[in-house]
Amino acid sequence: MNVAMTVSPLARPFPALAPIAGVRIGTATAGYKAWQRADVTLVELAPGTAVAGVLTRSKCPSPEVELCRARLAGGRARGLVVNAGNSNAFTGLSGREAAATQTAAAAALIGCAPDEVFTASTGVIGVPLPKDKAVAGVTAAHAALGNADFHAATIAIGTTDTFAKAATTSAMIGDVRVTLTGIIKGSGMIAPDMATMLGFIFTDAVVAPAFLQEALARANSRTFSCITVDGDTSTSDTVLAFATGAARNAELSGWGSPGADAFAAALADLCQQLALLVVRDGEGATKLIAITVTGAESDTAAHRIGMSIANSPLVKTAIAGGDANWGRVVMAVGKAGEAAERDLLSIRFGTTEVAARGAVVPGYDEAPVAAHLGGDEVEIAVDIGLGSGRARVWTCDLTHGYISINADYRS
Amino acid sequence: MNVAMTVSPLARPFPALAPIAGVRIGTATAGYKAWQRADVTLVELAPGTAVAGVLTRSKCPSPEVELCRARLAGGRARGLVVNAGNSNAFTGLSGREAAATQTAAAAALIGCAPDEVFTASTGVIGVPLPKDKAVAGVTAAHAALGNADFHAATIAIGTTDTFAKAATTSAMIGDVRVTLTGIIKGSGMIAPDMATMLGFIFTDAVVAPAFLQEALARANSRTFSCITVDGDTSTSDTVLAFATGAARNAELSGWGSPGADAFAAALADLCQQLALLVVRDGEGATKLIAITVTGAESDTAAHRIGMSIANSPLVKTAIAGGDANWGRVVMAVGKAGEAAERDLLSIRFGTTEVAARGAVVPGYDEAPVAAHLGGDEVEIAVDIGLGSGRARVWTCDLTHGYISINADYRS
Numbered sequence: 001m002n003v004a005m006t007v008s009p010l011a012r013p014f015p016a017l018a019p020i021a022g023v024r025i026g027t028a029t030a031g032y033k034a035w036q037r038a039d040v041t042l043v044e045l046a047p048g049t050a051v052a053g054v055l056t057r058s059k060c061p062s063p064e065v066e067l068c069r070a071r072l073a074g075g076r077a078r079g080l081v082v083n084a085g086n087s088n089a090f091t092g093l094s095g096r097e098a099a100a101t102q103t104a105a106a107a108a109l110i111g112c113a114p115d116e117v118f119t120a121s122t123g124v125i126g127v128p129l130p131k132d133k134a135v136a137g138v139t140a141a142h143a144a145l146g147n148a149d150f151h152a153a154t155i156a157i158g159t160t161d162t163f164a165k166a167a168t169t170s171a172m173i174g175d176v177r178v179t180l181t182g183i184i185k186g187s188g189m190i191a192p193d194m195a196t197m198l199g200f201i202f203t204d205a206v207v208a209p210a211f212l213q214e215a216l217a218r219a220n221s222r223t224f225s226c227i228t229v230d231g232d233t234s235t236s237d238t239v240l241a242f243a244t245g246a247a248r249n250a251e252l253s254g255w256g257s258p259g260a261d262a263f264a265a266a267l268a269d270l271c272q273q274l275a276l277l278v279v280r281d282g283e284g285a286t287k288l289i290a291i292t293v294t295g296a297e298s299d300t301a302a303h304r305i306g307m308s309i310a311n312s313p314l315v316k317t318a319i320a321g322g323d324a325n326w327g328r329v330v331m332a333v334g335k336a337g338e339a340a341e342r343d344l345l346s347i348r349f350g351t352t353e354v355a356a357r358g359a360v361v362p363g364y365d366e367a368p369v370a371a372h373l374g375g376d377e378v379e380i381a382v383d384i385g386l387g388s389g390r391a392r393v394w395t396c397d398l399t400h401g402y403i404s405i406n407a408d409y410r411s
Numbered sequence: 412m413n414v415a416m417t418v419s420p421l422a423r424p425f426p427a428l429a430p431i432a433g434v435r436i437g438t439a440t441a442g443y444k445a446w447q448r449a450d451v452t453l454v455e456l457a458p459g460t461a462v463a464g465v466l467t468r469s470k471c472p473s474p475e476v477e478l479c480r481a482r483l484a485g486g487r488a489r490g491l492v493v494n495a496g497n498s499n500a501f502t503g504l505s506g507r508e509a510a511a512t513q514t515a516a517a518a519a520l521i522g523c524a525p526d527e528v529f530t531a532s533t534g535v536i537g538v539p540l541p542k543d544k545a546v547a548g549v550t551a552a553h554a555a556l557g558n559a560d561f562h563a564a565t566i567a568i569g570t571t572d573t574f575a576k577a578a579t580t581s582a583m584i585g586d587v588r589v590t591l592t593g594i595i596k597g598s599g600m601i602a603p604d605m606a607t608m609l610g611f612i613f614t615d616a617v618v619a620p621a622f623l624q625e626a627l628a629r630a631n632s633r634t635f636s637c638i639t640v641d642g643d644t645s646t647s648d649t650v651l652a653f654a655t656g657a658a659r660n661a662e663l664s665g666w667g668s669p670g671a672d673a674f675a676a677a678l679a680d681l682c683q684q685l686a687l688l689v690v691r692d693g694e695g696a697t698k699l700i701a702i703t704v705t706g707a708e709s710d711t712a713a714h715r716i717g718m719s720i721a722n723s724p725l726v727k728t729a730i731a732g733g734d735a736n737w738g739r740v741v742m743a744v745g746k747a748g749e750a751a752e753r754d755l756l757s758i759r760f761g762t763t764e765v766a767a768r769g770a771v772v773p774g775y776d777e778a779p780v781a782a783h784l785g786g787d788e789v790e791i792a793v794d795i796g797l798g799s800g801r802a803r804v805w806t807c808d809l810t811h812g813y814i815s816i817n818a819d820y821r822s
Contacts, residue, residue: 060745060753090741090753092770125738126771230724231642232739233746313641313724313809314817321818327536328643330501334471335644342471342501359503360537398724400814406725407732407810 008187010280010288010376010396011163017150017181018168020202022046022244026145027156030137032085032123032130038156040137043080043200044110044145046244051077051118052213054220056237062089063096064119065236067103071115075209077242078112079103080200081138082157083121083129084185089235091128098129105135109142120198120238122159122185154183157198160405161185161281167273171205171266173259176249178205180266184274187229187281199224199239199274204247205263211252215260216241219268223275226303226393229282230402231311241267279394284401287319287373289394292381296389301338306393308336309380316398319378324369326354333382344385349373357385419598421691421699421787421807422574428561428592429579431613433457433655437556438567441548443496443534443541449567451548454491454611455521455556457655462488462529463624465631467648473500474507475530476647478514482526486620488653489523490514491611492549493568494532494540495596500646502539509540516546520553531609531649533570533596565594568609571816572596572692578684582616582677584670587660589616591677595685598640598692610635610650610685615658616674622663626671627652630679634686637714637804640693641813642722652678690805695812698730700805703792707800712749717804719747720791727809730789735780737765744793755796760784768796 022045027038053072055065081103088095103117110117121129148156154164168181186197201216216239224239252260279288291309296302309315312332318325326347333340343358350372353361372378378397433456438449464483466476492514499506514528521528532540559567565575579592597608612627627650635650663671690699702720707713720726723743729736737758744751754769761783764772783789789808 056745058742058745059747059749059751060741060756087738090738090756090766090769092754092768094770125741126766128770232723232725232742235742235745312643313813314643317814317817320814323818327498327501330471330536331469331643331646334467334469334646336470338470340470343503345471345501355501355537357503358501359505359539398814399818400811402724403728403731403809403811403814406728407734 008162008281014164021204021246023202024145025148025153026141027148028140030133039084041082041156042141049077050209050212050243052216053240058235062236063099079106079110079117081119085123087123087236088121088129089125094128098131102134106138158185165277169266169270171262173249178247180270182274186278201241203243206245206251207243208253215264219271223271227275228310228395282396283405284399285396287397289378292392294390295384297339297387298389302389302391305336306391308332310393310395320397320399322373346383348381419573419692432615432657434613435556436559436564437552438559439551441544450495452493452567453552460488461620461623461654463627464651469646473647474510490517490521490528492530496534498534498647499532499540500536505539509542513545517549569596576688580677580681582673584660589658591681593685597689612652614654617656617662618654619664626675630682634682638686639721639806693807694816695810696807698808700789703803705801706795708750708798709800713800713802716747717802719743721804721806731808731810733784757794759792
């Protein structure tokens, strides 16, 4: 977390988080940058912990993403290593060696197979992770296991985040209450493509890896995959879910297991909370924008149209300026490449219908719309009028703050 | 043209333009906004003028675009009407009626069939073109035919443009020299999808409509379709080419006609000049960025990768800040959805190789790159290392100026 940055005006307070049985956290300073803050995090997980994950679809993923993708096949995890300040992406063979060496060191310390240790790194692209610092850092974090709670871990995995982001919920499986807690980082290079920034979810539920994967993928498709800050998909997007099994509920092995629906609903709720926190920390954001698309030819078409609106710099700057410029919404619908008939299209800002059936609503009064845009949460609803496809996506406005942050980031 | 705006630092002087025989121009003030400037332009074309056009692929096009698309089938034009200050897009039946009525009025004044009059409108989306003003305006412009040259016309068709943009060239067809002159407007909502902003090309060559269309489409695919300012494709993108035939060369009817290659090359050169002028007037632009992609699986893949880089706000802000942040280029290659192997990728800024085969070049010296980025024309070259597909695209940087212009445009 860059303490020099102004906290996002859309920030939310950090929630009260109880520990999850089977999860121990240690943080340490590897010194990836010239700073004193903790920048390496080791999470030790109880034997038998199930793991699932969704990862970036970037064609140039980081070695960490490749490593997680390969190891997810095993379904079990004993450790998680997170490095902040260096993404290790696009660093060739030396980057791959660094990730393998650091996770092997963690495995030796934990006493597990290397394939049971997962990893993610975040920070500047193109600088190989320094192997010696990485190993020394994770060794120090192991020695410190128990020194950090979820709040400390959230701060240790952050980079340009302006506030610490986490959420928690619970579900009843039979008569056992299980807890789900997630921590997340990210504020720029956010346009997850079926995956996202770095997010880590921990639960004490007993869940079979295959079902955990299925529930996570389903939750992801309606949450992390529906947010965008700047349309730029990261090389390192990673969400991992770990289920330690400490709650000793009857194992969830599929949708037919008693409590499976409740668990999946809680997981989806948690993912949505985490995803919206990332948008709330969007670089330069002053408004959270929710976009609902209905009446598209399919849910996929609705999602594409929603993301076309959410990624349009002209729509995002209009909202920043408090301008109900619905013509730009029309433009973004038109460029999405999905079926749309101008003469069937309707647009709503907040609760006010602005345009219907291809033209401005007769007697349209901009005052209530201007009032809605004056708040810090904006709702845009578009009905395509063709079918029953629907989607809901979230973004933030595009402001001078985004330019200030990104025109001088690496220097 | 908004005289209150600062002229783009990348502006070019208006070229000396001779008249094109068979083309007469009149401008007038319809008063689409509360201003005194000319905002309606009528171009009268000699009988027999051939016409070709490329139009937006937006699914929500303006009535003017629909009208041009239908009338291009006839291949002949006698008039062109351009309105500035109101795009007439997304205005339902009344917008369609206004466009039909205004062009019918022009046809009656010129003495031609309504289908021989083409039209384009530019400005705010969603406000119906006021029919009475449109007819009165085009009537006044007809009465004034000859009062305007290409420079006056370029100013009359402009909106948020900060400088007047035009280009000219010539070609030899046999022993006849033909002239090609184009005028163009546009600086925001620029990401033409096989078409572009508003551009009008005039030549005195004798060209069959079908061949004019073929040559224009070919030129377009390497010029207008390869530029982007903000990734936002307009509802009204239109490029029309008119060949009056006044030069009396032997008709160009296909690629086999003597002089056809020279004419097509001149047309492509003209289109490239015009397209780059639009990028030079990109909203808030301080740097012109040329991106060359080689080694992709196909030319189409190279184009997609190039546009992914050109539309990335993180790449564009890095260039604005003079930061050689090639990691963001990697990110944009990765998110393009085309085949790319991190370990084969090479990246050049200016003439300096920065990264090769998946990692930073050993001993990389940032000084010459920083010097290159200090100029106002930046070259980025990416080699994918997989095939022989290539593309060249152009964009501009993303600056505070873009936010200032667009967060308060309509109000």
